[in-house]
Amino acid sequence: MKSKKIFLGEFQKNQAGAIYQKHRIFASFMGHKKLIKFQAIDGYPNVLQYPKDVKGKWNEVFKNHNPITLELACGKGEYSVNLGREHKDLNYIGVDIKGNRIYTGAKTALNENLQNVAFLRAQIGQITSYFDPGEVSEIWIIFPDPFLKKGKEKNRLTHPRFLHQYQQLLKPGSRINLKTDSKELYEFTLETISGQECSLHENIADVYGQGKASGPLAIQTFYEKMHLEEGRTIYFLSFSLPSKGITMPERFARHEQTIDRG
Numbered sequence: 629m630k631s632k633k634i635f636l637g638e639f640q641k642n643q644a645g646a647i648y649q650k651h652r653i654f655a656s657f658m659g660h661k662k663l664i665k666f667q668a669i670d671g672y673p674n675v676l677q678y679p680k681d682v683k684g685k686w687n688e689v690f691k692n693h694n695p696i697t698l699e700l701a702c703g704k705g706e707y708s709v710n711l712g713r714e715h716k717d718l719n720y721i722g723v724d725i726k727g728n729r730i731y732t733g734a735k736t737a738l739n740e741n742l743q744n745v746a747f748l749r750a751q752i753g754q755i756t757s758y759f760d761p762g763e764v765s766e767i768w769i770i771f772p773d774p775f776l777k778k779g780k781e782k783n784r785l786t787h788p789r790f791l792h793q794y795q796q797l798l799k800p801g802s803r804i805n806l807k808t809d810s811k812e813l814y815e816f817t818l819e820t821i822s823g824q825e826c827s828l829h830e831n832i833a834d835v836y837g838q839g840k841a842s843g844p845l846a847i848q849t850f851y852e853k854m855h856l857e858e859g860r861t862i863y864f865l866s867f868s869l870p871s872k873g874i875t876m877p878e879r880f881a882r883h884e885q886t887i888d889r890g
């Protein structure tokens with residue numbers, strides 16, 4: 629009996645050790661893969677990481693004066709790459725904080741010699757540091773984190789404090805496009821659009837159900853594919869900001885000074 633106990637104990641110890649070792653190898657493999665991607669983008673000419681002197685100079689980066697579209701929270705940059713392939717006379721910049729995600733889009737753009745596609749690694753909360761007023765002609769926000777927890781609305785990329793920032797870099801009348809699987813974010817954005825007197829151009833409550841997945845809306849990102857596999861509804865809104873300044877609704881006013889650096 630005693631020996632059996634010892635045997636079981638050792639067996640458990642060995643098995644736990646093996647599992648631990650497997651996780652450790654997996655973790656270090658993942659870390660190694662990430663490291664390789666971070667090192668790669670350091671040398672990519674189409675990735676600018678927290679650049680200090682690019683504001684007002686994107687025409688020098690692209691070597692032309694073509695209109696600039698931003699893809700915010702771009703992840704792997706599927707929108708920038710796909711739209712860049714289609715519209716060579718427009719420039720696209722994917723913006724994300726995660727270098728290992730940007731890597732995927734940047735590598736594709738380099739391999740295909742897409743001179744009109746670049747990536748900016750930066751905090752979206754700091755976006756006005758990177759663009760002059762009127763330097764941007766359109767914004768796509770694709771499956772951004774919906775920040776559903778109470779008190780976290782201020783981090784939503786369609787919150788008035790972000791719209792206020794976008795207003796400082798967009799040409800008047802430019803479109804902001806939001807694609808999301810979050811009903812809460814969709815409804816929150818609709819409410820914000822109405823409260824800020826924005827112009828609503830398109831409101832699609834079910835992109836696939838209403839047969840609207842064509843043109844740019846047919847592009848599927850990494851997150852969209854996951855959401856579709858789960859059978860989630862996809863929402864789309866396209867709107868432009870008013871000429872008057874964006875105001876902070878009373879219920880958000882106390883959050884105005886605090887910015888989460890996610």
Ligand SMILES: C[S@@+](CC[C@H](N)C(=O)[O-])C[C@H]1O[C@@H](n2cnc3c(N)ncnc32)[C@H](O)[C@@H]1O
Nearest residue numbers: 701702703724725726751752770771849850851
């Ligand atoms: C849910 S993922 C969506 C990625 C991609 N658009 C897609 O559909 O596959 C959200 C992305 O937003 C980025 N992100 C979140 N907050 C950010 C911030 N404040 N500044 C820059 N990127 C941010 C994350 O790094 C992440 O890649």
